[in-house]
Amino acid sequence: MxxxxxxxxxxxxxxxxxxxxxxxxxxxxxxxxxxxxxxxGEPDFPTPDYIVQAAIEAASQPKYHRYSPAAGLPELKQAIADKTLRDSGYKAEASQVLVTNGGKQAVYNTFATLLDPGDEVIVPTPFWTTYPEAIRLAGGVPVEVFAGPEQEYLVTVEQLEAALTDRTKILLFVSPSNPTGAVYSPEQVREIGQWAASKGLWVVTDEIYEHLTYDDVPFTSIATAVPELGDKVVILNGVAKTYAMTGWRVGWMIGPADVIKAATNLQSHATSNVSNIPQIAALAAVSGPLTxxxxxxxxxxxxxxxxxxxxxxxxxxxxxxxxxxxxxxxxxxxxxxxxxxxxxxxxxxxxxxxxxxxxxxxxxxxxxxxxxxxxxxxxxxxxxxxxxxxxxxxxxxxxxxxxxx
The missing domain is CATH 3.90.1150.10 (Aspartate Aminotransferase, domain 1)
Known part of the structure; x- marks a missing residue:
């Protein structure tokens, strides 16, 4: 055979x-x-001109024709740390940032770095289609917790508690949500985060839609709202949705220094650095206004x-x-x-x-x-x-x- x-x-x-x-x-x-x-999920708007111009100028500079650090250009890592403090109140050092080839690589890097075979990840459902596949690729087991339209697609602590086992290592948290557009209130975020902290779980929070909320509904970062999580939180984000840059392929993960170092080691063998020209475009984006x-x-x-x-x-x-x-x-x-x-x-x-x-x-x-x-x-x-x-x-x-x- x-x-x-x-x-x-x-x-x-x-x-x-x-x-x-x-x-x-x-x-x-x-x-x-x-x-x-x-x-x-792709904005029909062009990338803003000042971002495109930054990339054009970078392309003519020989220093950007060379390899750069696998974790990202130092100036971009610092700008991402500054932007995160500005937008969500979460303080991180540049050494806690890994720049990735789009948000998907940040997702995979995170699960590959945190999970051992058989570890479980609680995945509020409906989920973005890539999450369970990335978890399985990393050897983990996605555990779906479904919240239907009757509860506005928002899971409850009671549902999460029912899904908890002795193999649970991570809670995935996504607000605003792809695919539902659901947004957890500040009170719900705190309640869920405090529950995760009380169980000793890691929280992986995808915040790529942080700037897209409506009807005066606030965005709440679980990393900021629940300091009890300590260093067991990883933030995923990127420029794709906020700046209409889906094709530029720049995302990042922010986490404890040891996790970021390990994820950087993985990326150094998988893809090495993100293309320098999009990194400079991302630098212009995150350093600029939210206009x-x-x-x-x-x-x-x-x-x-x-x-x-x-x-x-x-x-x-x-x-x-x-x-x-x-x-x-x-x-x-x-x-x-x-x-x-x-x-x-x-x-x-x-x-x-x-x-x-x-x-x-x-x-x-x-x-x-x-x-x-x-x-x-x-x-x-x-x-x-x-x-x-x-x-x-x-x-x-x-x-x-x-x-x-």
Whole structure:
């Protein structure tokens, strides 16, 4: 019997569902199909000019044509530490910062550094599709704790307590949330953080949507709100969402010096330093004003209200109003098992994955099914696309889903 060509470890990884949906939508567009893509969490705005100009100038300087420290340019690490103190009140030294190739590398580095085989990570669900895969790659076991729309997609301490075992090492905490847009109140953040501290758990907090909250809802960093966590907290962040820099691939992790040193050792063998030119662009971003994100928020807020109203106008769709990020997480369980008219007759989707595929085929709208983020029965839509596309896409959904029998 011949050996498998691909390792079991890598074969077990699921493709990123959000990127897969986005790639299919872009391929159909390239083929001339008028697809509206609600799949990827990517602002439709260009990166601000002053950031682009910093990169252009850096590209002409020979010193940036060379290797640089694997952990990041010293000036960028210091700027990230300063920015973190400015924005979330958390004090860290530059030595506690590791600059990574996007937020995903920060996620993987963190779990690979903290987890031993069999260690469990409590993952509030719905979750961003990469978290459980990164945990499994690191040898850990993701333990899903689901909070549905009835509780605004916010887990409770009671749920977390029920998931706790003697193998639990880490609580993953994400607020504002991808995929739901849910934001924990300061009181909820403190309660959850104090619970984690009382159990001796590490907390890994992803704060990449820190500047995208609405309706005067504050962002609360669990690292700042719960000093009892001590040095058992790792902050994940990056420039992608705040500065419309998804393609520049600069993220970071902030944590205890020994963890950062170990993660740097890992990165030194995996990728070495992040490209210097994007690092200089990120330096301009984090050192500069928040004007760009403030302007984007005005558009995001307008689109948020429009998409929630449009989806809730469809019988069988329940869409809570998100308080952060740029996603809605629509409950479509009432539509499953219903009959839909199609170009080839009728179809009766039984899962949200089947429904999403049907929507793409029939009305050329790309959405991501709940299976990518946890249980079936939901659709995630990003409203970070243009106003006209959003209106067109929602109108198509209304026309198709509204005729379910």
């Amino acid at each position: 011949s050996a498998a060509r691909v390792s079991k470890r890598i074969s077990a990884i699921a493709e990123s569902a959000t990127l897969a949906v986005d790639a299919k939508a872009k391929a159909l567009k390239a083929a001339g199909r008028p697809v509206i893509g609600f799949g990827a 760009a994100v403030d302007e984007m928020k005005v558009a995001f807020d307008r689109r948020r209200k429009a998409i929630v109203a449009g989806l809730n106008a469809i019988d069988g769709v329940e869409c809570p109003t998100p308080k952060g990020a740029f996603y809605v997480y629509a409950d479509v369980r009432a539509l499953l098992g219903k009959e839909f008219e199609t170009a080839n007759g009728t179809a009766r989707p039984e899962t949200s994955a089947e429904l999403a595929a049907l929507i793409l085929d029939e009305v050329e709208v790309a959405v991501v099914p709940g299976e990518a983020f946890g249980p079936s029965g939901y659709l995630r839509l990003s409203y970070a696309l243009g106003d006209d596309d959003l209106a067109t896409g929602v109108a198509r959904l209304q026309g198709f889903l509204g005729k379910a029998k």
